[in-house]
Amino acid sequence: MAVSKRIVLHFPKRLVDRPIVYHLIKDYNLEFNILKASVTPEEEGVMVLELKGEQQDYDQGIRYLTEAGVKIQSLSQDIIRNEERCTHCGACLTICPTAAFELDLKTRQVNFDDEKCIACGLCIKACPPRAMEVHF
């Protein structure tokens, strides 16, 4: 069964110059799409990946990463909306490139679908009450 997941990888310093992602592809037959990468030598690296493949291959690939010392987090946990601060103004609607914000035409409230979110971060600074928060 094919799966497609978005994950955030944190590479400790010692792994930054090792071809980890290469092995995911070659050894575990996974398709990948880099949504964001911030990898500098001698520093911890962060990468947001979309991985696609058979469930078995995906699970093995994740085990490989974990054993290599890479910290893995599901992406949808990383951009959150602070419900106390959100005023449902709607300024975010036309900023989001993946339409993760949707206006309920009846209640005029804004719904945030974190499954559609690719953590590009554009909404973070565009939100007037600063209700969008990133936790990488």
Place this chain on the structure above:
Amino acid sequence: MIRTIAEINEKIKQGRAVVLTAEEIIDIAREKGTKKAAEEVDVVTTGTFGPMCSSGAYFNIGHSKPRIKLGGGRVYLNDVPAYAGLAAVDIFLGANALPDDDPRNRVHPGEFNYGGGHVIEELVAGRDIRLVVSAYGTDCYPRKKLETWINLADLNEAVLFNIRNAYQNYNVACNLSDKAIYTYMGVLRPNLGNVNYCSAGQLSPLLNDPYYQTIGIGSKIFLGGGVGFIAWQGTQHNPDVPRTEKGVPKRSAGTLAVIGDLKQMSPKYLVGTSMLGYGCTLTVGVGVPIPILSEEILEYTSVSDEDIQAAVIDYSEAYPQQKPDILAEVSYAELKSGKVKIQDKEIPTASLSSYPRAVEIATTLKEWILRGKFLLTQPVAPLPGVESGDVFKPLKERPLEE
């Protein structure tokens, strides 16, 4: 005249008043006709919740031992400068005030994460705020430095005083250039990528009383979660603009200056706001009750989004260069649908003003009136009307050199 404000207040005290929001009245007026609706409904409540830059508050902090004169000195609240050109312990803090040097603002587009509006929100939320003062010592006010925590509850006066709120209609902003621009109307994507508007439309106070027949100086209102009053017309009040047949202004027109005791307000309706690349401001909740004194007044309150037009203006060139060009006139019904058609393109729309919160405000005000907690007031003076001659003029620049 069907009823007077005094009669309405009698009914309110007896718990018999019939009150509807400006949204509810639309269908009622359509079903029953304006004559019958006017006979049955006593008050229509309006509401709006949007960024309102000309907002601020003044405070009296009380005297220290020995005394210090803030007036003429330098005063900071959480590193945000407050205005200290008044008496010894009176200061004014504006919503747009910014820290002297916030590194996050240095590179365009600055983040403007913290400013006057945020300090006001935190004060209303009951948080402690750092007050730092350096003053000109005098014989009667010898102290030159003061650093202390202050809290809303300890201040003598804490008065919200917004010199321009509740704009009667506003521009719709777009960007014709090929680069994203960062404005007080939000982030505008290049080549007509999006269109932003900022109005509660059919719920908006002044759009429900377009000729200011009931709303005036002294009107008691919902302000920031508590009670306030209209103190004066707001700055840039401009009644004589093109209007539709139903009298609804098609351009930004009237404004209100409002005042109220900050201590009975709520951070839910006074939200510190950051506009990327532009600055800080305060998002304010305002709600005005409209006494139904005549059928004509009821008719005005039954205005709906499709009756209200606004002008789409390019904020990359036309607005900053003070060019009068507009791209199109669109209705709020079209804007609220999520898409408008301009120059044969379908453009996505977004609001900066929260309609659901405006509904909450109008509903809360309605509940206050129904429960007998809120009586209406008779304005002591009218707002300048269309014939007043009040006009929002541009600056006539007169250079200082010969």
